Amino acid sequence: MSREYAVLAVLAAVTVVVGELTWVRSGVFGDRGYRITMAICLFFMVLVNGWLTKLSDPIVLYAAAEKTPWRFPWDIPVEDYAFGFAMLTAVLMRWRVLGRRLEARPSVPTVAP
Amino acid sequence: MDRYQYLLLMGSCVAVTLPLEFLFDARVWRRPLRTAQTLWPVVAVFYLWDAVAVARNHWWFSPTKTTGIVLPLGVPLEELVFFVVIPICALLTYEAVGNLLDPARRSTLVGGRLVRERAA
Numbered sequence: 001m002s003r004e005y006a007v008l009a010v011l012a013a014v015t016v017v018v019g020e021l022t023w024v025r026s027g028v029f030g031d032r033g034y035r036i037t038m039a040i041c042l043f044f045m046v047l048v049n050g051w052l053t054k055l056s057d058p059i060v061l062y063a064a065a066e067k068t069p070w071r072f073p074w075d076i077p078v079e080d081y082a083f084g085f086a087m088l089t090a091v092l093m094r095w096r097v098l099g100r101r102l103e104a105r106p107s108v109p110t111v112a113p
Numbered sequence: 114m115d116r117y118q119y120l121l122l123m124g125s126c127v128a129v130t131l132p133l134e135f136l137f138d139a140r141v142w143r144r145p146l147r148t149a150q151t152l153w154p155v156v157a158v159f160y161l162w163d164a165v166a167v168a169r170n171h172w173w174f175s176p177t178k179t180t181g182i183v184l185p186l187g188v189p190l191e192e193l194v195f196f197v198v199i200p201i202c203a204l205l206t207y208e209a210v211g212n213l214l215d216p217a218r219r220s221t222l223v224g225g226r227l228v229r230e231r232a233a
Contacts, residue, residue, distance in 0.1 A: 005171040008162065033214055037207040044126075044202070051122060059119050059178045066171040084199075087159055091200040092207055094151045102147065 005066040009079040012086035016093075026093040026100075034092055038085075045084050050074045118178040119191040123198045130202045137209035138219055141201060148204065156196045163188045163196075 020028060028034045052059045055075040062077055070078045133139045141148055164186035166172055174189050182190040212219040 004169060005166065008166075008171075012162070033207060033211045036210045036214075037203060040206050040210070041203050044129075048122060048126060048199075052119070059122075059175050060172055061175065062172045063170050066169075087155060087196070088200065088203045090155045090158075091151060091203060094155065095147070095204055095207065098147055098150055 001065050003066055003068065005062065005077075006068050006079050009082035009086075013082040016086045016089050020089070020093055024093050024097060026096040028089065028093050028096055031096075034089075037092065038088065041084070041088055042081075045081075046073065046076065049076045049080055049084070053077065053080070115177055116180055119174070119189075120180065120194060123191065123194045126198050126202050130205045133205040133209040137212050139205045139208035139212070141204045141208055148201065151204070152197060152200055155200065156193070159196045160188055160193060161186070163192050 020026060050073070053062075053071075053075050055071075058075075067077050067079050072078060131142075134142050167187045167189075174191070179189055179191050184190055184193055
């Protein structure tokens with residue numbers, strides 16, 4: 001019972017949150033668009049992840065010893081939510097930071113509305 | 114056909130989110146450089162995580178539902194596709210939501226086309 005996946009998943013989520021607040025500062029957590037996006041992604045994640053992990057006919061299989069016994073809903077390991085949160089939040093943080101950099105560059109042509 | 118199941122699932126994610134690019138003018142696929150710049154470090158980290166997880170038997174993959182194509186460090190092709198496709202779905206959603214929350218941003222971004230749309 002080493003539960004390495006559970007540990008790594010929590011570590012990844014915490015790293016992303018701490019990284020955002022102390023280093024990247026993309027402002028993603030204050031963005032309403034981010035929170036709505038994550039809610040929409042969560043809905044579709046349950047569908048896709050549910051299909052990948054369904055115990056009746058799984059595509060991805062997990063070692064019981066490396067995770068918590070909790071799966072919700074259907075057979076989705078709860079660790080996957082931390083995994084997905086970390087991955088998508090990191091991506092949206094970078095997207096915002098790169099966008100800010102592009103906007104700051106005066107050579108980018110802007111079209112007046 | 115069954116061994117393409119994971120890839121087909123990823124393909125359906127691309128297909129379902131593709132309309133966001135055009136109907137809500139998400140402009141993710143049309144900004145390939147910014148998208149690639151955004152994705153590469155995150156893909157790299159999660160690819161390595163996958164390599165560790167496979168090596169340490171945290172998870173494994175159904176041999177009947179995957180192609181069996183294995184990339185360096187033992188990562189299945191499908192997993193790399195996942196790490197690229199799912200973030201793109203999220204970016205499309207984020208940009209579509211952003212445009213819906215702030216229509217002015219959308220018209221500024223694309224100029225004439227949407228201004229005409231708004232005037233119509």
